[in-house]
Every structure is written in structure tokens, then in C-alpha cells.
Amino acid sequence: MEKSSSPTEKYQEGFVEITIYTRHSVRCTVGKVTDYYEILEILGEGAFGCVRKVIHKELKVFMAMKSIIKSFVELSSYKNMLLEVDILRKLDHPNILKINEVIEDSKCFHIVTEICTGGELLERLIGEKQLKEKEVASYMYQILSAISYCHSKKVLHRDIKPENLMLEDPSEEAPLKIIDFGISKIIDSQNKYFKVGKAYYSAPETFDGTYIDKSDVWSCGIIMYLMLGGYLPFSKKPNTTLAYEIQNSQVEFPPKEWNSVSAEAKALVCLLLTKNSDNRPTAEEILSNPWFQQFLNSSGRKINLNSIQNLQAFQCKTKIQQATLEYIVSHLATNDEIKSLKETFMALDTNGDGKLSIEEISHALDLNNSIRLAGISEVIKRCDSDHSGFIDYTEFLSATIDWKMFLCNKKLEAAFRAFDLDGNGQIDLNELKEMIGGIDEVGCMNMMCQSDKNGDGGLDFEEFKEICLEISIIPAV
Numbered sequence: 428m429e430k431s432s433s434p435t436e437k438y439q440e441g442f443v444e445i446t447i448y449t450r451h452s453v454r455c456t457v458g459k460v461t462d463y464y465e466i467l468e469i470l471g472e473g474a475f476g477c478v479r480k481v482i483h484k485e486l487k488v489f490m491a492m493k494s495i496i497k498s499f500v501e502l503s504s505y506k507n508m509l510l511e512v513d514i515l516r517k518l519d520h521p522n523i524l525k526i527n528e529v530i531e532d533s534k535c536f537h538i539v540t541e542i543c544t545g546g547e548l549l550e551r552l553i554g555e556k557q558l559k560e561k562e563v564a565s566y567m568y569q570i571l572s573a574i575s576y577c578h579s580k581k582v583l584h585r586d587i588k589p590e591n592l593m594l595e596d597p598s599e600e601a602p603l604k605i606i607d608f609g610i611s612k613i614i615d616s617q618n619k620y621f622k623v624g625k626a627y628y629s630a631p632e633t634f635d636g637t638y639i640d641k642s643d644v645w646s647c648g649i650i651m652y653l654m655l656g657g658y659l660p661f662s663k664k665p666n667t668t669l670a671y672e673i674q675n676s677q678v679e680f681p682p683k684e685w686n687s688v689s690a691e692a693k694a695l696v697c698l699l700l701t702k703n704s705d706n707r708p709t710a711e712e713i714l715s716n717p718w719f720q721q722f723l724n725s726s727g728r729k730i731n732l733n734s735i736q737n738l739q740a741f742q743c744k745t746k747i748q749q750a751t752l753e754y755i756v757s758h759l760a761t762n763d764e765i766k767s768l769k770e771t772f773m774a775l776d777t778n779g780d781g782k783l784s785i786e787e788i789s790h791a792l793d794l795n796n797s798i799r800l801a802g803i804s805e806v807i808k809r810c811d812s813d814h815s816g817f818i819d820y821t822e823f824l825s826a827t828i829d830w831k832m833f834l835c836n837k838k839l840e841a842a843f844r845a846f847d848l849d850g851n852g853q854i855d856l857n858e859l860k861e862m863i864g865g866i867d868e869v870g871c872m873n874m875m876c877q878s879d880k881n882g883d884g885g886l887d888f889e890e891f892k893e894i895c896l897e898i899s900i901i902p903a904v
Contacts, residue, residue, distance in 0.1 A: 451864065452754060453516040454528040454845045460537050463530070464492065475499045476535065480542060485837050488761055490527060491542040494535045508536060511608045514582055515540075519757075519820045520781040521769045522573040524593070524606045527758050528845075541762065545594025545601045552589060557657040557684065560692055564722035566592075567651050568714065569603045572779035574647060575710035578640045579780065581614040585638060586624035587646035589653065595762050602769070614640065626669050627659050632704045634670040641707045648699025655692060656684045660700065674702070691718040714779040730774050730791065731767040734827035739802075741826035742809050744897045747878055747886075749812050749825070750863050751895045754845065755838050756824045764833060765824055772823050782817035783807075836892075843891050853885035 460466065464481040471478045476495040483490060495508060515526040530537040548566070552558070558566075570592065577584055586607060594601040610624065630645030632638075652660045660678050663669040678700050680693055695718050701707040743749035756765070775783050775791045785803050810818050810826040818826070846854050846862045854862065860871045880890050 451516050451519075452758075452845070452862070453512060453526055454848075456528065456530045457532070458530060459532060460492070460530050464490070464539070466492070481539070483841075486759060486841060488759065489542050491540050493538040493540070495538070496535055498534075500536075507609055508538075510613075511611065512538065514608050514611050514613070518577065518580060518582065520573050520576045521773060521820055522569045522603055522605060523576070524604045525757065541604075543593035543595050543604050543606075545596045545598070547590055548592040548594060548603065549589035551594065552654060552657075558654045560655070560689060561722045563651060563654045563692070564719055565600075566603055566654065567647065568719050568723055568779060570605065570647055570650065571644075571710045571713050572776075572781060573603075573605045574643050575714060575779065576781035577611075578614075578643070578710055582608075583612050583614055583638065583640060584608065584643050585610050585612060587643055587650065588625050588628045589650060592650075602773075612638075627661070629673065630704065631674040631702050634674060639704060641704045641709065644699060644707055644710050644713065645704075647710070647713075648696055651699060652678070652696050655688050655696070656680070658684075689718075691721075694718075711780070729767070729770040731771045731827070733829065734768050734771050735792075737827045737829065738810070738823075739806055741806075745874070745878065745894055746812075746863060747859070747874060747891075748895050748897060751839075751842050751846075751891075752825045752830070753812065753821050754842050754862075755834070756828055757821045758845070759838050759841055760824070760828070760833070765828065768824055768827050771827070772820060782815070782819050783823060784817055788818075839892050839895060840888065842895075843888050846891075853883075853887055854891065855885045859886070 456463075460481075463484060465484055467480040467482060469477050469479050470491060476493065476499070478491055478493045481490050481492045482488065500508070512526060512529055515524065524543070525541045527539045527541070530539065570587070574584065574587070584605065586609075587605075591605060591607045593604045593606050595604055624646070628646040628649045630638075630642040633642055649660065661669065661672045661676060664672060678697055680688070685693065695713075695716055698708060698716075699713065743752065762769075772783070775787055777787050777790060785807060788803055788807075807816075807818055810822045812822055812825075813819065843854070844850070846858055848858050848861065856868075856871050856875055859875060860866055860868070863871070863874075866874070875884070875886070878886055878890065878894055880893070881887075886894075
């Protein structure tokens with residue numbers, strides 16, 4: 428089911444049905460980075476700048492900041508940077524890096540994102556050489572789930588490689604995050620996308636000047652081979668080119684490294700590395716492969732019982748409140764704060780498409796006899812702020828997080844400042860419209876009239892705070 432791109436508004440007193448896109452909001456500020464963040468150590472360096480660890484001065488939350496030096500950036504690279512920001516802000520998946528804000532100063536563009544402290548997947552591969560099949564199944568499922576989600580949103584990553592797969596934390600079971608959408612593109616039937624990314628991970632068709640969604644799938648196959656075997660399947664040989672080997676050589680499984688690998692795993696590698704892209708499966712099709720199911724049986728996945736109870740109890744009184752909670756949980760929550768909720772979401776998402784259906788929730792709950800959830804369709808309707816017919820990742824987090832423990836005055840203040848675009852201490856009609864996303868002028872005026880207690884035409888912080896706390900599961904802060 429496709430997400431609605433326009434609001435289905437009913438202008439009446441009481442409940443107003445409006446599509447919310449607040450999770451897609453990325454604040455773009457001109458100013459000094461040091462006004463908002465304390466800059467810590469360098470995490471990585473590149474041709475155009477570096478990535479540093481920073482801490483939000485008010486919230487005391489660690490984040491990553493990618494700084495791009497303006498004088499080094501050509502117009503085309505600048506456009507790619509803007510496209511990367513635009514793409515990342517619209518992607519809402521537990522295995523895709525979340526962008527928080529962009530700050531521009533006289534010398535640099537600074538892109539602030541969540542921080543991943545476990546390092547690159549490449550580093551783990553170098554340290555362990557070969558991974559066990561269960562580990563590989565977990566990693567590959569996460570990668571393919573994220574890629575399938577990207578393709579459903581018409582996004583081609585175009586640079587899938589171990590260096591662009593980050594581990595969320597140093598633990599052995601840390602989830603992966605896909606990063607670096609710097610050369611990604613929106614799929615357009617009128618355009619032809621050419622070969623990009625690292626040649627060793629490039630699909631056969633890309634050397635003939637074509638890049639399609641299944642080219643990303645090929646790259647996933649190379650990564651799976653590397654994780655199971657400890658080396659790449661194709662390399663340049665005497666008197667040939669790497670392109671020739673990728674387009675013509677068959678995948679081989681030398682006994683020394685591959686005898687202990689199951690036939691099912693090798694068959695899946697071959698499927699991913701199908702030369703003819705017409706015969707190569709999509710990421711969505713691969714997710715249902717039986718090899719995954721033997722390792723990722725949903726009955727063994729972690730489900731947070733409290734989160735299910737919160738899901739059933741969740742009900743916002745206003746769309747301003749719901750939009751604010753989505754912004755806070757998507758932009759201001761740390762990975763530690765939402766770890767168990769993320770695991771629950773991924774356990775419930777049995778087909779790996781990055782969203783929850785009535786059938787998926789019912790099926791998962793049937794496997795966990797200790798959990799009961801009444802009126803699932805009504806629960807989804809309450810949580811489904813963008814009217815897609817599903818519960819998306821941020822919608823799930825907003826509905827299941829323990830707001831009594833999580834919400835604080837500082838988070839509300841940070842959200843208010845994000846919505847108060849001109850910094851005058853009030854959220855006006857235009858800022859409210861920008862904040863919600865899927866609302867027109869009349870709907871915006873309707874909402875403002877209901878929320879503006881003192882009738883001055885805008886929302887000050889106290890009015891904003893009062894609105895946000897009008898929910899039974901949130902205490903006064």
C-alpha cells in the first residue's frame with residue numbers, strides 16, 4: 428500500500444484527520460556549530476572534510492557530525508550533498524542512518540546524524556576473517572531489509588560495500604546501519620544511472636552503463652560471499668580486467684574455505700550474483716528465502732512486553748502533540764534509549780519491509796502466548812499518523828516508548844526550537860504548517876485556533892508544552 432502524499436482533511440471541531448510527516452523534518456540552520464554542540468574526537472577523514480563525534484550541549488547526547496569544506500566542493504558535489512540530506516530525511520528504517528540537522532557556517536556544511544560506535548563491518552571482517560552462518564544471516568537480512576525499503580521508496584543506494592555498513596555499538600549482536608547516501612539517486616524512468624561506487628562490488632550491467640535496483644542486490648551478494656569466505660569472489664587476473672571477470676567468470680567456492688558452509692547459503696550467494704539482471708531476484712524477494720528463516724525464526728526474537736502494552740494504550744489528543752512526539756523520538760532519542768523497542772519492531776516485521784501490518788502483529792502475538800493485544804486495527808489507526816495503513820518505524824517508537832521515563836523539559840525545549848524556525852519564541856501558522864507536513868492553510872488555521880490559548884496568533888513554549896503533555900501516559904515535567 429502506497430503512502431498518501433496529500434492530507435485527507437476534515438475541517439470540523441474535534442478530531443482533525445491530517446497526514447503527519449514530522450519525522451522527515453531536518454532543521455537547516457545558519458550559525459556556529461559550537462553554539463549547539465561540543466566538538467570531540469575525529470571519527471574519520473575524507474577528501475572533502477571529516478566526521479567527528481560531538482555532544483549536544485543541552486541534551487548531553489552523543490552524535491556524529493560530517494563536516495564538508497565548502498571551498499573543496501564543486502557544484503555537482505554540493506547538489507549530491509543536498510540530495511543525500513533529502514533522501515536520508517525521508518527514510519525511516521531501523522537499519523538506515525538517521526539524520527538530525529544541518530548547520531551551515533562560513534566555511535563548512537555540517538550534517539549531524541545519529542552516532543554508530545561499533546565501527547565499520549569491514550573492521551569486524553578483517554578481525555574475524557570468516558563469520559558464522561547465523562551471524563551472516565542476521566547481517567544480510569538487515570542489509571536486504573534496508574535495501575528493499577529503499578527501493579520501495581524509489582531510492583538506489585549505488586555504493587553498497589562493507590565500509591558503508593556501520594555497527595551501531597561494539598556488542599556482538601549490534602545491528603547494522605547503512606550509511607553514505609552521497610551518490611544515491613531517486614529512481615526515475617526517464618533517467619539512466621551510470622556505474623558508480625567501488626568496482627569490486629559493481630554488478631555486470633553497470634560496466635555497460637546501466638545501474639538499476641538489482642545492481643544494489645548484486646553488491647549485497649558480494650558482501651555475503653566476503654562474509655562467508657573471507658575474500659572477494661572476483662579479482663583482476665593476468666591479461667583480463669576486473670570488469671571482464673565480473674561479467675564472465677562464474678562464482679567459485681574453493682573447498683578450503685567453503686566446505687563448512689551450507690549448500691543453502693552457497694545457493695543464495697549464486698542467486699544474488701546472477702549475471703543477467705532480468706533473472707536476478709529483487710531484495711524483497713530474497714528476504715523470503717528459506718535460508719534466512721532457519722536462523723531468524725520469529726518465535727526466537729526479542730519482544731518487549733511493556734512496549735506492546737504501551738502500543739495499545741497510546742492515544743494522542745492532538746496532531747501537534749503526535750507530531751512533536753514523533754520528532755522527539757526520531758531526532759532526540761539515543762540508540763540505547765530505543766534499543767529494546769527496535770528489537771521488538773524488527774521481531775514483529777516478519778517480512779522485513781520496514782513497516783508493520785495487522786497480519787504481522789497478529790502473527791507475532793500468536794507466537795507469544797503471554798501477549799494479548801485487543802483491537803489491533805484500531806491500534807494501527809491511532810498510531811498511523813501518515814495514513815499509510817501500516818505502522819512505520821517512527822510511529823511504532825512514538826507509540827511504544829515509555830514517555831514517563833523518556834520525556835523531559837529539555838527535550839520539549841529542543842523540539843520547540845526546531846519548530847520555531849525564526850527563533851522568535853513562537854510557532855506561527857507557517858511554522859506549524861512546516862512542522863506537520865501534510866496540512867494546508869485552512870487546516871493549519873483550524874489547529875492553531877484550537878491550540879492558541881491566549882489568542883495571540885502563535886504558540887509560545889508554555890502553550891506548546893501543555894499540548895504535548897495532554898496524554899494519559901505522560902506526566903507533567
